[in-house]
Amino acid sequence: DIVMTQSPDSLAVSLGERATINCTSSQSLFYRSNNKNFLAWYQQRPGQPPKLLIYWASSRESGVPERFSGSGSGTDFTLTISSLQAEDVAVYYCQQYYSHPTLTFGGGTKVEIK
Amino acid sequence: QVTLRESGPALVKPTQTLTLTCSFSGFSLSTSGMSVSWIRQPPGKALEWLARIDWDDDKYYNTSLRTRLTISKDTSKNQVVLTLTNMDPVDTASYYCARGGIWFDCWGQGNLVTVSS
Numbered sequence: 313d314i315v316m317t318q319s320p321d322s323l324a325v326s327l328g329e330r331a332t333i334n335c336t337s338s339q340s341l342f343y344r345s346n347n348k349n350f351l352a353w354y355q356q357r358p359g360q361p362p363k364l365l366i367y368w369a370s371s372r373e374s375g376v377p378e379r380f381s382g383s384g385s386g387t388d389f390t391l392t393i394s395s396l397q398a399e400d401v402a403v404y405y406c407q408q409y410y411s412h413p414t415l416t417f418g419g420g421t422k423v424e425i426k
Numbered sequence: 427q428v429t430l431r432e433s434g435p436a437l438v439k440p441t442q443t444l445t446l447t448c449s450f451s452g453f454s455l456s457t458s459g460m461s462v463s464w465i466r467q468p469p470g471k472a473l474e475w476l477a478r479i480d481w482d483d484d485k486y487y488n489t490s491l492r493t494r495l496t497i498s499k500d501t502s503k504n505q506v507v508l509t510l511t512n513m514d515p516v517d518t519a520s521y522y523c524a525r526g527g528i529w530f531d532c533w534g535q536g537n538l539v540t541v542s543s
Contacts, residue, residue: 313489350528352528352530354473354530360535361522361524361533361534361535361536362473362522362530362533363533364531367529405472405473407529409528409529412527412528413478413486413527414475414486414488414489415475415528417472417473417474417475418472419472420472420473
């Protein structure tokens with residue numbers, strides 16, 4: 313199975329500041345035939361199910377605020393929250409679908425307010 | 427509006443079989459390309475994909491749990507059923523159903539299942 317590793321495990325950011333979450337895969341998620349990276353990002357607020365934020369590594373899901381952006385290629389990916397808001401307190405997960413139907417998630421990164 | 431809702435027991439005993447039902451609306455599993463998946467999350471831990479069923483009745487399972495899992499659908503009722511045999515305390519988790527087979531754009535609220543005698 314492809315192993316997804318997130319860092320840091322947690323981070324505290326001041327309101328309005330940038331939050332950066334990293335995700336590394338044990339093998340490349342880049343598929344040459346369609347020139348895409350098979351990676352998604354989710355937000356899970358306390359007591360809630362996950363919510364899809366990003367797919368194809370950088371495509372924002374409909375309705376997701378523009379302050380959320382995804383970047384990276386191959387094995388190294390980043391989720392950036394450009395200006396942290398109070399409602400962004402959550403755990404964030406990356407998920408690979410390169411090896412679909414078998415899918416794997418990262419261990420999660422907890423984002424808190426400093 | 428797409429909604430999904432899980433239903434099933436909150437408590438099962440070790441060795442028992444867990445049966446969970448996902449009831450959904452706002453889409454049809456008879457639509458070409460549609461899939462429904464199950465994902466679980468032990469308390470305070472990360473997400474784990476379990477199984478997926480496609481519109482054409484193709485089924486896929488987590489390789490480490492394959493021998494214990496069964497997924498099925500009733501398209502007329504808009505339901506997907508997951509069974510997990512030989513339950514163990516390590517299977518204690520919130521079980522979610524979600525729309526999708528590669529990424530998941532809509533999720534149910536989850537069904538917390540505790541395995542204890």
